[in-house]
Amino acid sequence: MRIEEDLKLDYSDVLFRPKRSTLASRKEVNLMRTYKFKYSNNEWSGIPIMAANMDGVGELGIAEKLSNYGMITCLTKQHDIKKIKQFKKIKSIYPNIALSIGIKKEDFENLDKVLKEYNFIKFLCIDVANGYSERFSAFLKSVRDKYPTKTIIAGNVVTADMTQELILSGADIVKVGIGPGSVCTTRIQTGVGYPQLSAVIECADAAHGLGAHMIADGGCTCPGDVAKGFGGGADFVMLGGMFAGHDEGKGKIVKSSGSKFIEFYGSSSDTANNKHYGGLASYRSSEGRTVRVKYRGKIDNTIQNILGGIRSSCTYVGAPSLKQLSKCTTFVRVTNQFNRTFVD
Ligand code: 5GP
Numbered sequence: 001m002r003i004e005e006d007l008k009l010d011y012s013d014v015l016f017r018p019k020r021s022t023l024a025s026r027k028e029v030n031l032m033r034t035y036k037f038k039y040s041n042n043e044w045s046g047i048p049i050m051a052a053n054m055d056g057v058g059e060l061g062i063a064e065k066l067s068n069y070g071m072i073t074c075l076t077k078q079h080d081i082k083k084i085k086q087f088k089k090i091k092s093i094y095p096n097i098a099l100s101i102g103i104k105k106e107d108f109e110n111l112d113k114v115l116k117e118y119n120f121i122k123f124l125c126i127d128v129a130n131g132y133s134e135r136f137s138a139f140l141k142s143v144r145d146k147y148p149t150k151t152i153i154a155g156n157v158v159t160a161d162m163t164q165e166l167i168l169s170g171a172d173i174v175k176v177g178i179g180p181g182s183v184c185t186t187r188i189q190t191g192v193g194y195p196q197l198s199a200v201i202e203c204a205d206a207a208h209g210l211g212a213h214m215i216a217d218g219g220c221t222c223p224g225d226v227a228k229g230f231g232g233g234a235d236f237v238m239l240g241g242m243f244a245g246h247d248e249g250k251g252k253i254v255k256s257s258g259s260k261f262i263e264f265y266g267s268s269s270d271t272a273n274n275k276h277y278g279g280l281a282s283y284r285s286s287e288g289r290t291v292r293v294k295y296r297g298k299i300d301n302t303i304q305n306i307l308g309g310i311r312s313s314c315t316y317v318g319a320p321s322l323k324q325l326s327k328c329t330t331f332v333r334v335t336n337q338f339n340r341t342f343v344d
Pocket residue numbers: 052053054129156177179180181182183184185186217218219220238239240241242265266267268269287288289
């Protein structure tokens with residue numbers, strides 16, 4: 001047994017230190033980024049925020065809205081050829097969607113079918129809860145061999161060594177985060193995890209050293225956390241809970257004590273397993289929660305609120321663009337992130 005004594009940090013453990021700035025207004029802040037990916041050589045421009053491939057979030061309705069802002073949606077694994085065919089606007093949003101798969105044989109077959117017909121889709125997201133297995137790297141290699149021109153996202157991992165391993169196995173973009181998610185119970189069920197801000201800082205460094213990119217996936221509770229992800233060096237920030245509860249996610253609205261709610265659940269929750277896989281296998285335990293999120297109407301307001309927050313973070317630290325945010329970032333460690341008098 002070994003203990004690492006280095007302090008590892010979450011988003012809530014830090015704040016941006018404000019810096020003198022020449023920016024006159026947050027309107028001047030440019031949030032667009034352009035990336036060229038290591039293996040696919042594809043170029044992408046947009047605002048590098050992603051919707052997670054979770055039910056109620058990684059949906060085509062969300063993708064349609066997010067794409068207007070140049071943001072990416074990772075569609076849930078349930079988006080098979082039938083579901084995609086029903087959506088007529090795919091051609092207008094394809095640069096901003098990713099097809100998700102796990103590492104099962106059926107996943108590969110499903111992907112094949114979709115790409116035969118919709119070969120213009122550029123992003124693939126190979127997503128497992130634990131990206132540390134040899135089987136995962138081997139599967140990633142086989143997808144890379146088969147689809148040399150697709151931009152492959154792979155995860156999840158939280159350490160530099162495995163970020164490098166996934167990149168060397170063919171990932172253009174590594175997805176980082178184990179346990180920080182709003183409906184994740186991995187840390188409770190298994191005791192496994194890594195504080196998200198430190199994971200982002202360390203994996204960004206590893207990915208950039210190899211000319212690849214990374215996503216800070218999970219753990220954002222407010223626009224400030226999204227900005228902290230970028231400040232820590234993330235190329236993309238992926239959101240689940242912050243994008244849940246909206247009309248576009250098509251969740252069922254339930255009324256309770258005069259308020260409206262939408263059910264939201266983790267991809268490895270009992271709810272998800274019952275819905276998609278006919279229940280949880282007996283040797284597994286659920287690692288996700290099912291919650292009710294306050295109904296929040298149209299997603300536009302939420303998006304504008306997030307973007308407004310990030311623009312403001314940039315002005316506070318003197319970054320004229322999102323690209324410069326990380327360079328302009330000095331985090332101060334805090335023991336109290338904000339005043340909770342009227343919150344709890
Ligand atoms: P959030 O933005 O809600 O904090 O985090 C979203 C991320 O949580 C997802 O992109 C995914 O990586 C992770 N996640 C989603 N469902 C589950 C689950 O059931 N269990 C665990 N461990 N993580 C989940």
